[in-house]
Amino acid sequence: MTSFPGLGPSSGFLQSTAWRASLALVVVFVMLAMTGWTAIRGTKDDANPLATAKVAWKHATFLGRPLPDPSGQPSAVRAFFAPLSRAEKQQLATRYPLVVGNLGGAPAQLRYDANRKAIDDARRVEKRRMSDPRLTPVGRQTAGQLMHRLESLMSPGRQILAFDPADGGRAAEVFGNLTKADRVSVVVPGVDTNLSTFERTARATTAPVGMGRALYGAERQARPSARTAVIAWADFTSPSGVGVEAATGQLAAAGAVRLRALVNALPSSDSVSLFCHSYGSVVCGVAARTLPSNVKDIAVAGSPGMRAGSLAGLGTHARVWAMRDSDDWIQDVPNLEVGGLGHGADPVDPSFGARILSADGAVGHAGYFEPGTRSLQNFARVGVGDTGTVDCASADPQCGATV
Numbered sequence: 001m002t003s004f005p006g007l008g009p010s011s012g013f014l015q016s017t018a019w020r021a022s023l024a025l026v027v028v029f030v031m032l033a034m035t036g037w038t039a040i041r042g043t044k045d046d047a048n049p050l051a052t053a054k055v056a057w058k059h060a061t062f063l064g065r066p067l068p069d070p071s072g073q074p075s076a077v078r079a080f081f082a083p084l085s086r087a088e089k090q091q092l093a094t095r096y097p098l099v100v101g102n103l104g105g106a107p108a109q110l111r112y113d114a115n116r117k118a119i120d121d122a123r124r125v126e127k128r129r130m131s132d133p134r135l136t137p138v139g140r141q142t143a144g145q146l147m148h149r150l151e152s153l154m155s156p157g158r159q160i161l162a163f164d165p166a167d168g169g170r171a172a173e174v175f176g177n178l179t180k181a182d183r184v185s186v187v188v189p190g191v192d193t194n195l196s197t198f199e200r201t202a203r204a205t206t207a208p209v210g211m212g213r214a215l216y217g218a219e220r221q222a223r224p225s226a227r228t229a230v231i232a233w234a235d236f237t238s239p240s241g242v243g244v245e246a247a248t249g250q251l252a253a254a255g256a257v258r259l260r261a262l263v264n265a266l267p268s269s270d271s272v273s274l275f276c277h278s279y280g281s282v283v284c285g286v287a288a289r290t291l292p293s294n295v296k297d298i299a300v301a302g303s304p305g306m307r308a309g310s311l312a313g314l315g316t317h318a319r320v321w322a323m324r325d326s327d328d329w330i331q332d333v334p335n336l337e338v339g340g341l342g343h344g345a346d347p348v349d350p351s352f353g354a355r356i357l358s359a360d361g362a363v364g365h366a367g368y369f370e371p372g373t374r375s376l377q378n379f380a381r382v383g384v385g386d387t388g389t390v391d392c393a394s395a396d397p398q399c400g401a402t403v
Contacts, residue, residue, distance in 0.1 A: 049098055049121075051166075054070050054099055057070060057096050060096075062088075068103075070099055075105065077103055081106055090110075090113065093117070094114075101115035102115075104264065107267075108267060115160040115162070119160065130144045161174050165195065169195030169198075170195070170236065173209055173231070175215075177227070178266070179267045181227050181229035182269065182270050183272075184273070185379075186231045186262065186274050187212045187231065187275050187277070188259065189207075189233075189234055189280050190278025191238050203366070205367075205370050205371070208233070212231065212232030215369060215376065218371070226385075228383065235258055236254065237255065239251055252282040252283045255283040255286075260291060272292075273299065274318075275301070276301070277301050277369075278302045281300035282303075282307055284300065285314060285343070286307055288314040288318070289314065289316060295316075296385075297321065298316065299379060299382050300320075300347050301368040301379075302366075305335050310353050320353075320354040322355070323359040325363065325365075325367060326359075356392060357391065378391055
């Protein structure tokens with residue numbers, strides 16, 4: 001017998017199903033509210049403005065010519081921009097800031113200019129969201145925090161090489177003169193990297209901007225005459241937290257594609273060094289086999305593994321360096337790979353075959369780029385090519401060999 005006899009014999013099941021569905025919806029909306037946002041239908045804000053801009057770019061012409069494929073070879077992009085006047089280049093940057101700002105092969109300064117406009121556009125979106133009644137109070141507060149972060153990226157003198165506001169956001173910043181540099185260092189960070197965490201005021205060197213700035217300063221100190229540039233590269237989607245995403249290689253594989261594209265599009269560097277922290281070392285490990293020959297060194301710190309069983313398994317021509325501080329919690333992560341989970345052998349294990357650097361002075365998992373540490377000094381010496389002067393871990397007599 002049912003609770004409402006007139007509804008027929010199946011009404012109890014229907015009630016139960018409807019109740020569970022209603023409860024599920026309540027839980028969803030509570031979770032959305034707790035995370036600081038509510039779904040907005042009919043909003044005018046574009047969820048993926050870069051993709052939208054690329055569609056418009058692909059259907060446009062300029063001076064009677066088709067625009068270059070934004071996913072094409074950097075050489076084709078360079079050839080397109082070479083005959084253009086300064087005013088013509090700026091016209092494209094103004095009309096398509098997100099495309100030009102992320103266009104491999106476009107002049108670096110033009111990309112900086114384009115990204116300044118793109119960031120300002122994103123800043124204005126977040127400023128509107130700060131007073132949007134459709135957002136929760138936490139959502140409006142988050143929008144305000146991101147707006148101030150974007151304002152910081154627009155500060156005079158900052159050189160933003162890549163910018164994408166979608167899905168938490170991605171960015172890359174250059175320290176030094178990228179166009180004239182003989183040696184380029186790329187910092188590849190780990191988990192929880194997005195626009196909100198791209199830089200930090202407190203404990204600055206735990207975020208990509210602080211890492212890149214510290215490395216550039218240390219390289220300038222290590223060899224003042226060297227023409228170096230450093231890229232704080234957070235232009236890939238990193239795992240959120242240390243859950244399943246961080247234990248698998250799917251995001252690392254996608255990041256490796258973007259890392260290779262970055263290196264291939266560098267203007268004119270004879271030597272590139274990668275400095276890969278935490279999950280960033282997984283990205284570098286996956287990318288290693290197909291990186292171009294100008295990548296001379298890959299250095300990892302606090303690595304959970306590089307998705308290889310040994311140095312030979314990386315299939316790279318580059319020298320591979322590894323370091324880990326004695327109190328880094330990453331040492332407690334099992335170094336194995338089973339069914340796609342885990343990232344393989346420990347790069348600081350002597351059997352792996354990497355050159356083991358001293359990390360003296362670094363504290364914890366995020367302390368490797370702190371000024372005054374042996375870890376940062378060693379990174380800087382690798383970055384400027386003074387590999388014969390690095391401080392090796394005592395257990396690795398081969399690490400200082402110049403070959």
